[in-house]
Amino acid sequence: MTAQIINGKELSAELKQEMKVEVEGLKQKGLTPHLTVVLVGDNPASKSYVKGKEKAAEITGISSSLIELPSSTSEDELLQLINELNDDKSVHGILVQLPLPDQIREQQVIEAIHPDKDVDGFHPSNIGKMMTGEDTFLPCTPFGIITMLKSKAIEMEGKHAVVIGRSNIVGKPVGQLLLNENATVTYCHSKTKNMKEIAANADILIAAIGKAHAITAEYVKEGAVVIDVGINRQPDGKLTGDVDFESVKEIASYITPVPKGVGPMTITMLLKNTIKAAKGLSGIE
Ligand SMILES: NC(=O)C1=CN([C@@H]2O[C@H](COP(=O)(O)OP(=O)(O)OC[C@H]3O[C@@H](n4cnc5c(N)ncnc54)[C@H](OP(=O)(O)O)[C@@H]3O)[C@@H](O)[C@H]2O)C=CC1
Ligand SMILES: Nc1nc(=O)c2c([nH]1)NC[C@@H]1CN(c3ccc(C(=O)N[C@@H](CCC(=O)O)C(=O)O)cc3)C=[N+]21
Numbered sequence: 001m002t003a004q005i006i007n008g009k010e011l012s013a014e015l016k017q018e019m020k021v022e023v024e025g026l027k028q029k030g031l032t033p034h035l036t037v038v039l040v041g042d043n044p045a046s047k048s049y050v051k052g053k054e055k056a057a058e059i060t061g062i063s064s065s066l067i068e069l070p071s072s073t074s075e076d077e078l079l080q081l082i083n084e085l086n087d088d089k090s091v092h093g094i095l096v097q098l099p100l101p102d103q104i105r106e107q108q109v110i111e112a113i114h115p116d117k118d119v120d121g122f123h124p125s126n127i128g129k130m131m132t133g134e135d136t137f138l139p140c141t142p143f144g145i146i147t148m149l150k151s152k153a154i155e156m157e158g159k160h161a162v163v164i165g166r167s168n169i170v171g172k173p174v175g176q177l178l179l180n181e182n183a184t185v186t187y188c189h190s191k192t193k194n195m196k197e198i199a200a201n202a203d204i205l206i207a208a209i210g211k212a213h214a215i216t217a218e219y220v221k222e223g224a225v226v227i228d229v230g231i232n233r234q235p236d237g238k239l240t241g242d243v244d245f246e247s248v249k250e251i252a253s254y255i256t257p258v259p260k261g262v263g264p265m266t267i268t269m270l271l272k273n274t275i276k277a278a279k280g281l282s283g284i285e
Contacts, residue, residue, distance in 0.1 A: 001223060003252040006148050009260040012268040016060050019271055023061040026284060033278035035064040035093040035119065036085055040078065040104065041071035045233070046097045056267045062274055075104045079112050086114040092278035093119035095270065116281055119273040122169065130173065133180055137273045142174035144265030145206065145227055146181065152254060154225055156181035162199050164188045165208030170229055174206055207242040217247040225254045229262050
């Protein structure tokens with residue numbers, strides 16, 4: 001079998017066109033969704049993602065602003081800024097780019113963002129709502145993955161989904177969303193024993209580890225759906241995923257590439273959440 005590729009870049013382009021129409025409608029009612037991105041320090045990868053977010057916002061007509069702070073910024077200074085953005089009626093979504101410099105505790109910052117402006121879906125109150133299945137901001141990468149699966153009408157109910165990785169921003173929430181879709185979910189992580197056997201039993205395999213080409217064909221069952229979340233910068237400057245695309249595409253039924261896979265969908269879901277925040281805060285539909 002040669003896998004069908006789920007192209008996240010193309011799907012994102014379609015979704016952005018739909019959002020553009022919705023944003024035009026909101027603008028006519030006097031509402032322009034606004035996203036504020038906060039970038040602390042000068043991590044080159046972060047800078048490149050932030051650029052991607054600004055470009056995508058522009059395409060949909062969402063307005064965005066970037067606040068850049070030096071890497072020496074203290075936690076108090078950042079918390080003060082977040083308080084101001086929480087109170088600023090013209091700001092609907094707040095995103096603080098992670099990772100943050102060592103002197104700033106990430107969890108303090110995440111919890112300072114008002115849950116109604118938390119377009120990343122990282123605030124504990126929104127995570128709690130996701131777990132109980134209430135309407136809330138879903139974390140962008142997991143939300144993007146579920147949207148990709150649904151775009152191909154891939155059945156999740158009753159399927160064995162194996163998630164490799166358990167970070168708060170990707171692994172844990174993607175497993176929760178798959179559970180909400182009635183999949184049977186297994187998590188693997190660095191302490192997991194016989195990961196190969198577990199992975200090779202998956203109908204849907206999600207790789208979110210951060211290790212280039214770690215998931216080879218031996219980890220994949222014939223006909224499985226393989227979602228590659230990894231973004232690894234190679235010495236030659238190219239991006240590659242956690243999945244060994246060339247060998248795995250021969251046995252999977254569906255596979256996502258890197259680049260042009262989950263990455264663009266993450267940004268698109270961020271814009272979707274920004275529109276949701278703007279509507280929620282303004283009461284305009
Ligand atoms: N496409 C996108 O939009 C996004 C892509 N990413 C990319 O996804 C990848 C994962 O990101 P993130 O979740 O933030 O990363 P983290 O480093 O926070 O988490 C990695 C997870 O993988 C587990 N792990 C590491 N090595 C192994 C191994 N050899 N076998 C099994 N499990 C392992 C870790 O286990 P343990 O918990 O035991 O340490 C941990 O749970 C990265 O490449 C990142 O760049 C991230 C966000 C968005
Ligand atoms: N608060 C916060 N929210 C995040 O959502 C967040 C974050 N911090 N920190 C870092 C990770 C990573 N992340 C990506 C976004 C887009 C691409 C993306 O668009 N990738 C393109 C390639 C881009 C390129 O060429 O550099 C692709 O895969 O095709 C990748 C990764 C969001 N993250």
